[in-house]
Amino acid sequence: MDGLTVGEAAASLGVTVRTLHHWHDIGLVAPAARSEAGYRLYAAADLARAQRVQVYRALELPLDEIAALLDGGDASASLREQRDRLQQRIRDLQGMVEGVERMIDAGSRGLLLTARQQAEIFGPGWDPAWLDEARERWGGNAQWREYAERAAGRDADDWRDVAERMRALDENLAAAMLAGTVPGSDAANALAERHRATIGTQFACTHAMHVCLSRRYVDDERFRAHYDRTAEGLAQWLRAVIEENARAHGVDPATAVWG
Structure with missing residues (x-):
């Protein structure tokens, strides 16, 4: 052959x-x-x-x-076109690498902001060490991972928007409490859902998880001080509002657990 x-x-x-x-x-x-x-x-x-x-x-x-x-x-023309395609792919891959690095960084730091940026955005009462504490406490759970994934895509302006929405919500909560809004009422439940939705911008928050967080608003002096600076007694009132809203959604606040 x-x-x-x-x-x-x-x-x-x-x-x-x-x-x-x-x-x-x-x-x-x-x-x-x-x-x-x-x-x-x-x-x-x-x-x-x-x-x-x-x-x-x-x-x-x-x-x-x-x-x-x-x-x-014409080999030259085809090769030039392929070169351009490969260069674009390199740029795309580099962008993906940077995105992965941001996620890794966010997973370890919590916020991709300098200490100065954090103070400017969240106010003088903010302590960057709280992020280290949060990571040590919750770094292994799904909510922290979800939070880190979202944090990786946020810049300083995005966090300013988050902080402004939180401040506006705190003021609305205080106004409702001072106006005599009763926990369990339609108005109070609407505020509880708005509060839960704000947390939901960081990670998916169930009604049971919302109750668990509300306990810390009263039991942890730092959370309590944050809310009570806005209006005395706001932390305790907010906890009651969250618990009654959870009860309306079939969750017993007394037995609510994280997850």
Whole structure:
């Protein structure tokens, strides 16, 4: 025989027989010689053409463009286009790498803000050490991971918006309490849902989780001080509002657990 069988050619080139069959079917590498039994045979010229296909495939050129190049097309133009495509992919991948790095950073730091930015955005009462405490306490749970994922996509302006919404909500809660809004009323439940939705911008917060958080608003002096600075007794009132709203949604505040 004057040439290699398809199996021998595939082994020589380091490709599969199926690949050579496909190249033959689309006219990319179509050996003309046949054995006496009718099997296609790959001559030296066919193997050389197949090797050129491999070179261009390594550059990820589409098969139709490769066919045009092998049949006399302008290689320079095609290669320039492929260079541009690859450069764009590099930029896209670099952006993905940066995004992954931000997520890693957010997972370890909590906020991708400097201490100065945190003080400017969240006010003089903010302590950056609270983030370290939160990570140590909750860093292994799903809510922290969700929080970190969202934090990775936020810049200083995004956090300013978050802080402004929180301050506005605190003022509305204080006004409602001072106006005598009763926990369990429609108005109080609407405020509880608004409060839960604000937490939901950081991680998905169930009614049971909302109750668990409300306990800390009273039991942790830092949370209590935050709310009571806005209006004396606000922390205790907010806890009652959250508990009554949870009860209206089928959650017993006495037995509510995180998760």
